[in-house]
Every structure is written in structure tokens, then in C-alpha cells.
Amino acid sequence: ETGVTQSPTHLIKTRGQQVTLRCSSQSGHNTVSWYQQALGQGPQFIFQYYREEENGRGNFPPRFSGLQFPNYSSELNVNALELDDSALYLCASGRTSGASRETQYFGPGTRLLVL
Amino acid sequence: DQQVKQNSPSLSVQEGRISILNCDYTNSMFDYFLWYKKYPAEGPTFLISISSIKDKNEDGRFTVFLNKSAKHLSLHIVPSQPGDSAVYFCAARGGGSNYKLTFGKGTLLTVNP
Numbered sequence: 001e002t003g004v005t006q007s008p009t010h011l012i013k014t015r016g017q018q019v020t021l022r023c024s025s026q027s028g029h030n031t032v033s034w035y036q037q038a039l040g041q042g043p044q045f046i047f048q049y050y051r052e053e054e055n056g057r058g059n060f061p062p063r064f065s066g067l068q069f070p071n072y073s074s075e076l077n078v079n080a081l082e083l084d085d086s087a088l089y090l091c092a093s094g095r096t097s098g099a100s101r102e103t104q105y106f107g108p109g110t111r112l113l114v115l
Numbered sequence: 116d117q118q119v120k121q122n123s124p125s126l127s128v129q130e131g132r133i134s135i136l137n138c139d140y141t142n143s144m145f146d147y148f149l150w151y152k153k154y155p156a157e158g159p160t161f162l163i164s165i166s167s168i169k170d171k172n173e174d175g176r177f178t179v180f181l182n183k184s185a186k187h188l189s190l191h192i193v194p195s196q197p198g199d200s201a202v203y204f205c206a207a208r209g210g211g212s213n214y215k216l217t218f219g220k221g222t223l224l225t226v227n228p
């Protein structure tokens with residue numbers, strides 16, 4: 001069973017640019033969530049995808065968007081980058097079946113630096 | 116408004132002794148609680164969880180206790196080992212269909228040989 005993988009591991013962008021981060025979910029998982037972890041903070045929920053649709057969103061502006069693909073891989077897109085977007089971006093996958101919700105497993109993260 | 120709080124930024128213990136990490140929450144709708152361990156340059160690793168209908172869950176050296184009336188949970192590690200040195204995050208999940216986890220800020224545990 002493969003784990004959650006993310007790419008790239010590190011990224012440097014300048015303010016105003018756009019970025020796409022990628023995640024490959026763990027085998028057998030059908031949900032994916034994205035989190036932002038700023039320095040010294042816990043991860044903050046951005047949004048969750050299930051069956052290729054957004055299924056919950058945290059307190060992040062619309063310039064944060066995502067996609068989930070039929071193979072359960074996922075992308076996080078951030079437009080008009082701001083300096084405060086510099087953070088570790090974590091992807092987490094899990095499996096839900098009806099009312100059953102299982103533990104989420106995290107990838108290693110992508111560290112984004114916005115200059 | 117921080118709904119999950121870990122009030123101790125750091126904790127240092129001797130190898131072989133007990134490590135106790137604490138977590139408080141404010142949202143009574145949380146129905147599932149998890150502990151994650153994070154090493155530098157890695158993503159959080161799931162450690163142990165507990166449902167709100169239980170007050171204790173044990174897995175090897177790790178035990179999580181939940182006190183719903185006090186909205187408090189704790190993670191006990193016995194005996195502590197140097198390899199346990201990491202940042203520990205407490206996370207809570209609300210009732211409903213989505214997977215949103217609300218995290219505390221973490222506690223850095225250092226286990227000294």
C-alpha cells in the first residue's frame with residue numbers, strides 16, 4: 001500500500017504569481033483534504049474533496065481552489081500569491097463509506113516560499 | 116478563536132519516564148480526537164485516536180484519555196524513548212460528513228537519554 005505523496009517538495013514564487021501543488025492519495029482512499037501550516041502553528045483546514053467535488057471549506061479566500069481527479073489524485077491552486085501564503089501545504093487522504101469516516105493520513109508536504 | 120488548545124509549547128522528559136501531553140477544546144460538537152506526531156521535514160504521522168463515546172484508548176506505549184465534561188484530553192507515553200522526540204499535535208473532528216480536522220499549535224516533546 002503506497003502512502004500519500006506530494007510534489008514538489010519545495011517551491012519559490014514571487015508575489016502575484018500562481019502556483020499548483022499536487023497530491024497523490026493513498027491507495028484505496030476516496031477523500032482528500034488540504035491544509036496550510038504556517039510557522040509555529042498547527043495545520044489549518046483549507047478544503048476537502050470527495051467524489052471530485054468540494055465537500056467542505058475552511059476560512060480561505062476563493063483564490064485557493066482545488067481539483068480531485070477520478071484516480072483520487074488532487075491539486076491545490078493558489079492565484080495572486082501573497083507573502084502570507086508562505087507555508088507548508090499538507091495533503092491528507094482518507095476513506096469514507098456512508099457514515100463511516102476513517103483517519104486521515106498526511107503526505108510530507110510542499111514548502112512554499114513567496115518573495 | 117482557537118477551538119483546540121495545546122498550552123504547553125514544549126515538554127522535556129527523561130528516557131524511561133512518562134510523557135504527558137495535554138489538549139483542551141471548546142467545541143462540544145467535536146466527536147473524534149486524534150494525536151499526530153511530526154518530525155521536521157515530514158508530514159504529520161497518525162498516532163492514536165479516541166471517539167467521544169469513550170474515555171480511554173490504549174495502543175502499546177501510547178494511551179489517550181478523554182474527559183468530556185472538562186473538554187480535555189491527554190496523551191500518555193510510557194516509557195518515553197529518545198525516538199519519541201517530535202512535535203505532537205492534538206486534532207479534533209466535528210460531527211457531520213466532512214473530514215475537517217481542527218488542530219492545536221503543537222507541543223515539542225524532547226526525550227533526553
